[in-house]
Amino acid sequence: MPVTVRNFAEAGEAERALAASRTARFFGGGTLIMRAVNAGDQSFDTIVRTTDPRLRQMEMRGDMLVIGAGVTMAEIIANRDTAFLAPVARVIGGPAIRSMATVGGNLFAASPYGDFAAALLALDARLVPANGQPISIGDFLNSREREQGRIILSVQVPRPREARAFRFLKVSRVKPKGISLMSIAAHLPTQGGRVTSARIAYGAMGERPLRALAVEQALEGRSLDEAGIAQALAVATDGITPPTDALASEWYRRSVAPVHLKRLLLDHRK
Numbered sequence: 001m002p003v004t005v006r007n008f009a010e011a012g013e014a015e016r017a018l019a020a021s022r023t024a025r026f027f028g029g030g031t032l033i034m035r036a037v038n039a040g041d042q043s044f045d046t047i048v049r050t051t052d053p054r055l056r057q058m059e060m061r062g063d064m065l066v067i068g069a070g071v072t073m074a075e076i077i078a079n080r081d082t083a084f085l086a087p088v089a090r091v092i093g094g095p096a097i098r099s100m101a102t103v104g105g106n107l108f109a110a111s112p113y114g115d116f117a118a119a120l121l122a123l124d125a126r127l128v129p130a131n132g133q134p135i136s137i138g139d140f141l142n143s144r145e146r147e148q149g150r151i152i153l154s155v156q157v158p159r160p161r162e163a164r165a166f167r168f169l170k171v172s173r174v175k176p177k178g179i180s181l182m183s184i185a186a187h188l189p190t191q192g193g194r195v196t197s198a199r200i201a202y203g204a205m206g207e208r209p210l211r212a213l214a215v216e217q218a219l220e221g222r223s224l225d226e227a228g229i230a231q232a233l234a235v236a237t238d239g240i241t242p243p244t245d246a247l248a249s250e251w252y253r254r255s256v257a258p259v260h261l262k263r264l265l266l267d268h269r270k
């Protein structure tokens with residue numbers, strides 16, 4: 001089936017074209033969309049693109065970093081303002097993928113992909129659609145299938161106050177370009193050496209990136225040492241049903257989750 005490409009100067013226009021057709025797909029960097037085209041995916045016959053400059057912008061607004069959804073992983077690595085996110089972007093695919101893969105596309109990438117989305121979930125980012133009000137990333141991920149007709153313009157990311165408060169760990173069997181069998185992103189603000197309002201997100205541990213709420217609760221008021229994190233490790237997969245797929249079984253994911261969580265919380269990531 002031939003695929004028609006429609007290009008729009010403004011994202012709102014592109015979104016209307018997208019919403020008007022069930023067989024249209026938005027094109028970010030194309031790493032997944034073009035793979036589907038090449039594999040002969042018959043579920044869409046139209047690709048919608050936009051050259052709207054807002055998708056390519058990056059700016060600081062106070063403590064808030066605004067990242068255009070069309071910004072690529074390679075650009076995240078290269079920009080000083082996004083240095084705290086570079087360790088996440090650096091482990092997404094290989095160099096060719098990183099030069100195309102966008103922040104917006106990662107939000108929609110099916111598990112086990114979505115490493116960057118997991119990081120944004122831990123950071124409590126908000127997503128700005130082309131039409132409509134900003135939405136929290138948690139709400140977005142919970143209703144992601146219903147968001148397919150929408151175009152995300154940008155992502156608002158609160159910058160961690162201390163650099164060490166944000167941590168990310170990707171666990172894969174093939175180094176350096178393997179897909180995650182699990183990724184963990186943590187925002188761990190502290191006051192007087194005690195964790196306060198931690199946010200922990202897992203990638204590849206469910207259909208979409210999800211928060212480890214039991215771990216967050218167990219860390220509240222604790223110090224980040226062996227004794228302080230013991231309860232958090234004990235509940236590492238409480239309330240979570242990890243998938244069994246070609247990379248790992250549910251049992252394996254449950255077994256290794258506390259080991260990797262411990263490395264991340266004690267900052268022994270090497």
Ligand SMILES: Cc1cc2nc3c(=O)[nH]c(=O)nc-3n(C[C@H](O)[C@H](O)[C@H](O)COP(=O)(O)OP(=O)(O)OC[C@H]3O[C@@H](n4cnc5c(N)ncnc54)[C@H](O)[C@@H]3O)c2cc1C
Binds near residue numbers: 032103108
């Ligand atoms: C070899 C290979 C290795 C990979 N490794 C990893 C990895 O290690 N970690 C990882 O997380 N991912 C990985 N990926 C998956 C993918 O490359 C990334 O998730 C990437 O960020 C997807 O972005 P994209 O711009 O290429 O998406 P596209 O292919 O352009 O689009 C993907 C989906 O997102 C939608 N979309 C894109 N942008 C927007 C937007 N602004 N608004 C609304 N919808 C949008 C599209 O309509 C489509 O449904 C890999 C892919 C490949 C092919």
